[in-house]
Amino acid sequence: MILNRRHFIGTGLVAGGLLAAPMVLGQAKPKVVVIGGGAGGATAARYLARDGAGALDVTLVEANPVYTTCFFSNLYIGGFRDFESLQHGYDKVTAGGVTVITDTATAVDPAARTVTLAGGQVLDYDRLILSPGIDFREGSVPGWSLADAEVMPHAWKAGPQTRLLKSMVEAMPEGGTFAMVAPPNPYRCPPGPYERISMVAHLLKQTNPTAKILILDPKDKYSKQALFEEGWGKHYDGMIDWIGPEFGGGAVEVRPDTMEVVIEGEAQKVDCCNVIPGQMAGQIAAIAGVTDETGWAPVDPGSMKAKLDENIFVLGDSSAQGDMPKSAFSANSQAKVAAMAIRGELTGSKVFPAKYSNTCWSLIAPEDGVKVGASYEPTAEKIASVASFISDTGEDAALRKATYEESLGWYSGITADIFG
Incomplete structure (x- = not known):
């Protein structure tokens, strides 16, 4: 229908x-x-x-x-x-x-x-x-607090944060890296983070095709996973890497001051970081x-x-x-x-x-x-x-x-x- x-x-x-x-x-x-x-x-x-x-x-x-x-x-x-x-x-x-x-x-x-x-x-x-x-659980992402949202936006409450995130993606240097820290269950809109990855990838494909995307995820699986992975392979081949908890995606620290993500103790510089923290009522x-x-x-x-x-x-x-x-x-x-x-x-x-x-x-x-x-x-x-x-x-x-x-x-x- x-x-x-x-x-x-x-x-x-x-x-x-x-x-x-x-x-x-x-x-x-x-x-x-x-x-x-x-x-x-x-x-x-x-x-x-x-x-x-x-x-x-x-x-x-x-x-x-x-x-x-x-x-x-x-x-x-x-x-x-x-x-x-x-x-x-x-x-x-x-x-x-x-x-x-x-x-x-x-x-x-x-x-x-x-x-x-x-x-x-x-x-x-x-x-x-x-x-x-929703509101956010402070401390759910080590190194990040709501005060850091102007540097590493969540954009999980729509408005100025949404515009900020888009502007930061558009300002990424050629060949730069976009990172998302995905939220733990339960959270608003289960497929939402992965649709966002698709939309960021589409934007970068038009303006910055050598850029890379990292998804740092505390979950073993996510909504519509097979559909998203199929689509990413078809439309954005080689651009997106998903790192689940088995490889450190569940124990990520962020450093807003230096725009770094820390995965299993190893710091990696990124150019834009979207932190979607744990949530509550x-x-x-x-x-x-x-x-x-x-x-x-x-x-x-x-x-x-x-x-x-x-x-x-x-x-x-x-x-x-x-x-x-x-x-x-x-x-x-x-x-x-x-x-x-x-x-x-x-x-x-x-x-x-x-x-x-x-x-x-x-x-x-x-x-x-x-x-x-x-x-x-x-x-x-x-x-x-x-x-x-x-x-x-x-x-x-x-x-x-x-x-x-x-x-x-x-x-x-x-x-x-x-x-x-």
Whole structure:
């Protein structure tokens, strides 16, 4: 099935129409506060306001007035999209009945059910949705801290870091070396680092064809590995070397001051280094008390409700929910389930059994797109994969082109579904 803007939005509208909530008359509107305006948070806010039929007071708190999507940002690095195409405002979210506040949440009082913002405002809530994405684990890459991101960028939160990384790749000397320190599991967008390598390779092939790329990886295997390795051999033969944990990829030190990576005690000079550190739930989830010792927030598989607080729901990258990858598609899917559950609790509207889905597309080279995905259902223990698919190695060029074009339709559709 080809996903395009009409199909993606149309599916959501049909579901939303079935789930419209009854008005709650003679009562103050229940208040829902949503923290984080990305694929999970903005979707949940829009669906709550729209399908709540005016019965809910919905407030979205997001630090950035214009949101830059991390998904598809690799294509900007590769030269396939302009930066502005990744940026989305909240005018249509506001027009849909959501109060949007540009600020940062700094505290949550679960007992009082309040959220405090950096600007001093205090928001009451009946239900709280947290969708703050990821934060980084300090010390996960020896020698690197967040303070070094201007020298060795992570670009794993899209925005200025994305532009910085691209500019550093473009400034590499002829025949220079690009290094990536890949993250340990679990992390945002499992195929993302390897799509990024593909996009960096494509850019270098155009401007610096004798350059080399090193991937220093703590994992024995990674998402779409056979597809990426096939593509790299076809399009970028001899340019990319992957160093896994068996050969020192899992014990890498970096030296930002001298632009070096240290592999098994041996320092190597590089010209650009992309450090993607270990990750955990966005900080506000820990502040709210819904994360556990893993650094992620365990949730009920059928509703996305935090297991540690019945009035808080956690979506997307921050949640520990089972088999779903940390992706925009996943967050958007989870948001609709959570919005339905919250409407049911606060307005008495009907709640249908939860179903989830995800697809992750990756671009390897011009018109050479691949994908992986699954459908999911809740079990007693987790959100479990019930059917899955992945592109095959050896696919013909026409199919790969169609897969890439499908991804463009998906981006148009999902961003309309998130931001209006």
